[in-house]
Amino acid sequence: MKTVQVLDKRFKLSIxxxxxxxxxxxxxxxxxxxxxxxxxxxxxxxxxxxxxxSDIFKQITVENSSITFFRLSSYVGTKSTGKIKLIMGFTEDLANRTVVILEDIVDTGVTIQNTIEQVKAHKPKEIYIATLVYKPEACKVPVNLDYVGFEIPNKFIVGYGLDYDLMGRNLPAIYTLAEDE
Incomplete structure (x- = not known):
């Protein structure tokens, strides 16, 4: 699909x-x-x-790899609130582990910075950061990203897990807000 409608907004295919x-x-x-x-x-x-x-982990062949989940919230509508809300923390022991953080998007950098601080508090051996999408123009804090899928302009996107007011996550591609074009 070249365009999609998500709630009251139209989006154009981007990736x-x-x-x-x-x-x-x-x-x-x-x-x-x-x-x-x-x-x-x-x-x-x-x-x-x-x-x-899910797509990354299915392809990992490193022995004794495991996965866990951490839940934060920082968006309302199409804007970051700038405030991070912890919804679900860690239950696993991260001490002396190699931790690979998998993030959908790094834009302001505030959420990933907060996540790194949370992980560091558990004293891991080392931390790697992977993000599917990075918006360098929007980044307000220095972040060291080990793996970046795509660098994109500072435009609002949906699809492949990214949402607009909880909708659009199920789209298999990434779409940019049409009025941002």
Missing amino acids: SEEDIQKRVNEIAQQMNKDLEGKSPLFVCILNGAFMFA
């Missing part, structure tokens, strides 16, 4: 399903090399990263 899957495969293969022998714990940031995390 195809095929391009997403190709890039996810490339990231997973690089992770398999980088994480060999490390028994990594993947941390999926909910809700948005669930599709990215």
Whole structure:
């Protein structure tokens, strides 16, 4: 589909399903090399990263890999509130583990910075950060991203786990808000 309607907004195709899957495969293969022998714990940031995390994790061949989930909230409508709300924290022991944070989008950097601080409090051995989408123009805090799927302009997007007021997550491609074009 070239355009989609999500609630009261129209969105145009930005990143195809095929391009997403190709890039996810490339990231997973690089992770398999980088994480060999490390028994990594993947941390999926909910809700948005669930599709990215699922597609990455299905391709991870590193022995003794595991996955857990961490839930934060920072968006209302099409805008970040700038405030992070912890909804579901860790139940696993992260001490001395190699942790790979899987995020759907890094825009302001505030959410990923908060997540890194939360992970560091558990004293992991090392932390890797992977994001499907990065908006460098929107980033307000310095972040070190180890794996980036796509760098995009500072425009509002939906699809592949990303939502607009909880809708549009199920779209297999990524769409940009038409009025942002």
